[in-house]
Amino acid sequence: MTAQAEVQAEVPIGMSWWPRQQTIDLMMPASESEFAKLCEVCSRLDIRHMSRPHHPCCKPLPCSTPPIQRRYEVGITLGSVGDIKSRRLDCDLCQLIAKCLDKEPSDVSGTCRMTQSREFCTFKLPRNVEVQDPSITHHHLTQSVVIFDTSTADQFQGPSLPWELKERDTQRTHYILWLQAKARSYVELGDPTANTPQTEQESLATIGGRYIPAQVNPYLLRAWLHQCESKHGKGCRPSFPLSLERTRVPTFVIDVIQSCLVYTPSQCRYVALSYVWGTAAVYKHLRENTQDLRKAGSLLSLPIPATIRDAMTLVHAIGERYLWVDSLCIIQNDLEMLQAEITRMGSIYSKALFTIIAASGNSADSGLPGVERGSRAQVQKALKFADCELLPVIDMTPGGIDDTPWARRAWTFQERILSNKVLVFSESQVYWACRAAVHSEERALEGIRVIERLHLSFPQKYAIDCLSWKPLQPSKYRLLYDDLLSSYRQRRLTYQTDMLNAFNGVSEILVALQDDKFFWGLPGSLFSYAMTWHFTGHSARNHVHVPVTGSRGLKEMVPIPSWSWAAWSGEDLNHPPFLHGGRSSWVRPVIDFYLVDTEHQLVSIKEWPWQDHPGNDIHASWREQGPHQLPSLTHQSLSQIGCLFFWTSLVNARAARRWRVQGLRRVGGVEYILSPPSDFRSPSHYHSEIIQQDFIVVAAGGARTLILLAIEWKDGVAYRVGTTDVDEATWVRMEDRQWRLIPLG
Known part of the structure; x- marks a missing residue:
C-alpha cells in the first residue's frame, strides 16, 4: 500500500481487521505507482x-450510434504474437498482452491489434448535476480492446492441448484484453456533499x-x-402479496455480534447466504447441539465452514447484525421443522x-474471496501515465459466473431468483445487483442516474424481471412458469429426493402471486398445460420416494407420481435433458382432474378458464357418454x-x-x-x-389437436411413459376407443 494507506489506523470489526478509510477508492500499490514504460510500437498509440472514458451524445435514448467517429477503424497493429512476447520485458503493455496470450491457444504467427474504444454502456448524469451543455442527453462509456487474430494458416500449430483445440475455434478473433480509464476522483456515497450541485466535468x-x-x-x-x-424507492423492494407478508419469519438467525444462534427477533433485518455445500464437512444444527449453539460465542470455537465464517465477518463489517444460513438456522434432523422451513424458502x-x-x-469451505487477507489473488496491473491510468478489466464476461459450481446447483436456483438484492462474490471481485442498479468493485458507476445496455449479466435475469410481484395474465404466467422450470431442471442435484424441495420456494411465490395451488410441482391453474411437459433428451423414471406428513401428523414415504416432471431424471445428472413446461x-x-391428497381424500383441481384461440372450435367428438361418478377410495x-x-378416452393402438x-448412446x-404405415422407416x-401402446387424452391443443399420454399399467394403476399429439379426426377414426376412469399414479 502507499504511505498514506500504511498510516491509516486499523480497527477490529467483527472477526477480522479492516482498514479504516475516508474514501472508497484504494490507491495502487507503491510498486505499481511508477509511470508505464512502452516499446516503440506501443508508444505510437x-x-x-484512448483513455477518454466517456463521450457526450446529443441523440435521444436508446441510441445505437457509435459514441465517436473512430480514428482507427480496425485498430493499430501491435505485431505478431512472437513480436509481442519478445518485447514483454521492456514494455508494460506488451507484458499485459503476453500474459493474456499465454492463456490462449495461439500460434506465433497470429497478430494483435488494439481498437481505440468499444462501447460499454450509455448513461445519464444525476439530476442535481449542473450540465454545461443542455443539448447533451447522455454519455457513452467506452473501453479500449486488444484483439488477437489467429493465423490464416489451415493447420493450427500453437501451444495447446488436444482437448483445448476441440473446445475452441482457433481460426477466429479473440478479445483478449480490455482496458478502461481509472476514475480521476471518487466521492464516498454517504458523503452529504454528494447531494450538492456539481458541474458536469466534476461529476x-x-x-x-x-x-x-x-x-x-x-x-x-x-x-x-x-x-x-x-x-x-419501492420499486427496488416490491410489495409482497398479503399472504407472504403474513408468512412467519425464519425460526433462527445468527447473531454475528454474539456469535451464536438466536430466535429471530420481530421486525428483523437479516442477510441471507447462498452457497454450495459440496464435499466439505458442514457443521449442522441438530437436536443434540441446539442448546450449545444458542450460547454466546459458541460459533467462534466450532468448525464452521469458511464461507459461513466469512459471511459472518462481512455482515458485521458492513454494520448489520443478523445472518440466515440454512445449515445452522434449520435443525437438520427435525423433519417437521425441516419441511416447514423448506416450504418458506420463498x-x-x-x-x-x-x-x-x-x-x-x-x-462450503471455499470462503468468500477478499474477506480474509490473502484469499484473493491480486492480478490487476495498472498502466500509469502522466495524465491518466489504464486498468485491465478483470471480468470481461461477468455472466461467466453462470459456469461456476454455485450456478449449476439446483438449490441455489431459487435462492437467486427470490432474492431482490444480491452481493455476488466471484473469484476476482464483488458485484451488487438489485432491481434498479448493478455495481462492481472495478467500475465506479454509482453516480450514474440511468444506465442502458450495461453488460453485467447475472443468472436467470429474464425470470427475475418477470417476477414483478404482481399477478400475471395466464399467457405471461405460463411463460414465466416455463422459464423457471426449464432453467431449474438444467441444474444438478446431489439427492433426487430434493427435486421438489429445491423448487418449493419458487412455487411458494407463484402461489402467493397468482392465488394458485401447486400439485407435485405443477400449478393447478395451468394443470392441463403443465401435464403435457416433455424432455428434449433422454430421461427415465427415477422412482424417488419422498416423506409426506398429513394433517393428523402421520408420516408416509410416497413415490413421486409419474405424471410429475419431478419423477423423471436424465442418466447423466451433470448434463440433464432440457425440460419443456x-x-x-x-x-x-x-x-376434470381429481387428486388424492395427504388425507387420502379426492380433491378437485380447479383450472383457470381458457381464453379463446383457434382450437376452441373442437366439437369434442372424441368424447363418449359414460358414468362420471368417482368411486370411494377403499x-x-x-x-x-x-x-x-x-x-x-383411451385407445390401445399400434405405434412407432x-x-x-x-x-450406442441414447x-x-x-x-x-x-x-x-407398414413400411415405416426412421432416419439412420x-x-x-x-x-402396441395405450394412449389417453389429457388436453386439447390448437387446430383440432388432442394431446395424449402414453401409459402402462401395473396392479390396475396407469403410469405415464411419454406424450404425443394427434389430430382429433384421426383419433375419432381409431377402433375400440373406450370412455374410461383412469387412476394415474
Whole structure:
C-alpha cells in the first residue's frame, strides 16, 4: 500500500481487521505507482485519446450510434504474437498482452491489434448535476480492446492441448484484453456533499475504472446498500402479496455480534447466504447441539465452514447484525421443522435485506474471496501515465459466473431468483445487483442516474424481471412458469429426493402471486398445460420416494407420481435433458382432474378458464357418454397419495416408438407416432420399434389437436411413459376407443 494507506489506523470489526478509510477508492500499490514504460510500437498509440472514458451524445435514448467517429477503424497493429512476447520485458503493455496470450491457444504467427474504444454502456448524469451543455442527453462509456487474430494458416500449430483445440475455434478473433480509464476522483456515497450541485466535468471525473484491492472494502459495500435503500424507492423492494407478508419469519438467525444462534427477533433485518455445500464437512444444527449453539460465542470455537465464517465477518463489517444460513438456522434432523422451513424458502430469501452469493469455489469451505487477507489473488496491473491510468478489466464476461459450481446447483436456483438484492462474490471481485442498479468493485458507476445496455449479466435475469410481484395474465404466467422450470431442471442435484424441495420456494411465490395451488410441482391453474411437459433428451423414471406428513401428523414415504416432471431424471445428472413446461402454447383443459391428497381424500383441481384461440372450435367428438361418478377410495392401490383420477378416452393402438441415438448412446427423448404405415422407416440416427401402446387424452391443443399420454399399467394403476399429439379426426377414426376412469399414479 502507499504511505498514506500504511498510516491509516486499523480497527477490529467483527472477526477480522479492516482498514479504516475516508474514501472508497484504494490507491495502487507503491510498486505499481511508477509511470508505464512502452516499446516503440506501443508508444505510437494515442493513449490520451484512448483513455477518454466517456463521450457526450446529443441523440435521444436508446441510441445505437457509435459514441465517436473512430480514428482507427480496425485498430493499430501491435505485431505478431512472437513480436509481442519478445518485447514483454521492456514494455508494460506488451507484458499485459503476453500474459493474456499465454492463456490462449495461439500460434506465433497470429497478430494483435488494439481498437481505440468499444462501447460499454450509455448513461445519464444525476439530476442535481449542473450540465454545461443542455443539448447533451447522455454519455457513452467506452473501453479500449486488444484483439488477437489467429493465423490464416489451415493447420493450427500453437501451444495447446488436444482437448483445448476441440473446445475452441482457433481460426477466429479473440478479445483478449480490455482496458478502461481509472476514475480521476471518487466521492464516498454517504458523503452529504454528494447531494450538492456539481458541474458536469466534476461529476464525470468520478466515473470510470476502479482498482480492485487485495481485500474487499466494506465501506464500498455499505455504500451500495445505502444508495439502494435511500434512492431506489419501492420499486427496488416490491410489495409482497398479503399472504407472504403474513408468512412467519425464519425460526433462527445468527447473531454475528454474539456469535451464536438466536430466535429471530420481530421486525428483523437479516442477510441471507447462498452457497454450495459440496464435499466439505458442514457443521449442522441438530437436536443434540441446539442448546450449545444458542450460547454466546459458541460459533467462534466450532468448525464452521469458511464461507459461513466469512459471511459472518462481512455482515458485521458492513454494520448489520443478523445472518440466515440454512445449515445452522434449520435443525437438520427435525423433519417437521425441516419441511416447514423448506416450504418458506420463498419468503426467507425474498424478505432478506440482501443475499450474499458465494459464486466462487466448489464447497462450503471455499470462503468468500477478499474477506480474509490473502484469499484473493491480486492480478490487476495498472498502466500509469502522466495524465491518466489504464486498468485491465478483470471480468470481461461477468455472466461467466453462470459456469461456476454455485450456478449449476439446483438449490441455489431459487435462492437467486427470490432474492431482490444480491452481493455476488466471484473469484476476482464483488458485484451488487438489485432491481434498479448493478455495481462492481472495478467500475465506479454509482453516480450514474440511468444506465442502458450495461453488460453485467447475472443468472436467470429474464425470470427475475418477470417476477414483478404482481399477478400475471395466464399467457405471461405460463411463460414465466416455463422459464423457471426449464432453467431449474438444467441444474444438478446431489439427492433426487430434493427435486421438489429445491423448487418449493419458487412455487411458494407463484402461489402467493397468482392465488394458485401447486400439485407435485405443477400449478393447478395451468394443470392441463403443465401435464403435457416433455424432455428434449433422454430421461427415465427415477422412482424417488419422498416423506409426506398429513394433517393428523402421520408420516408416509410416497413415490413421486409419474405424471410429475419431478419423477423423471436424465442418466447423466451433470448434463440433464432440457425440460419443456408444456407441449404446446395452445393447450387448453378438456378433462376434470381429481387428486388424492395427504388425507387420502379426492380433491378437485380447479383450472383457470381458457381464453379463446383457434382450437376452441373442437366439437369434442372424441368424447363418449359414460358414468362420471368417482368411486370411494377403499382399496389401498387406489388410495395412493398423489394418484390422479379422471374420465377420458383411451385407445390401445399400434405405434412407432423411436429415439435419437449417437453411436450406442441414447441422446434424444422418446417419440410416439400413432398408426405408422407398414413400411415405416426412421432416419439412420434414430432407433425405432413398433409396439402396441395405450394412449389417453389429457388436453386439447390448437387446430383440432388432442394431446395424449402414453401409459402402462401395473396392479390396475396407469403410469405415464411419454406424450404425443394427434389430430382429433384421426383419433375419432381409431377402433375400440373406450370412455374410461383412469387412476394415474
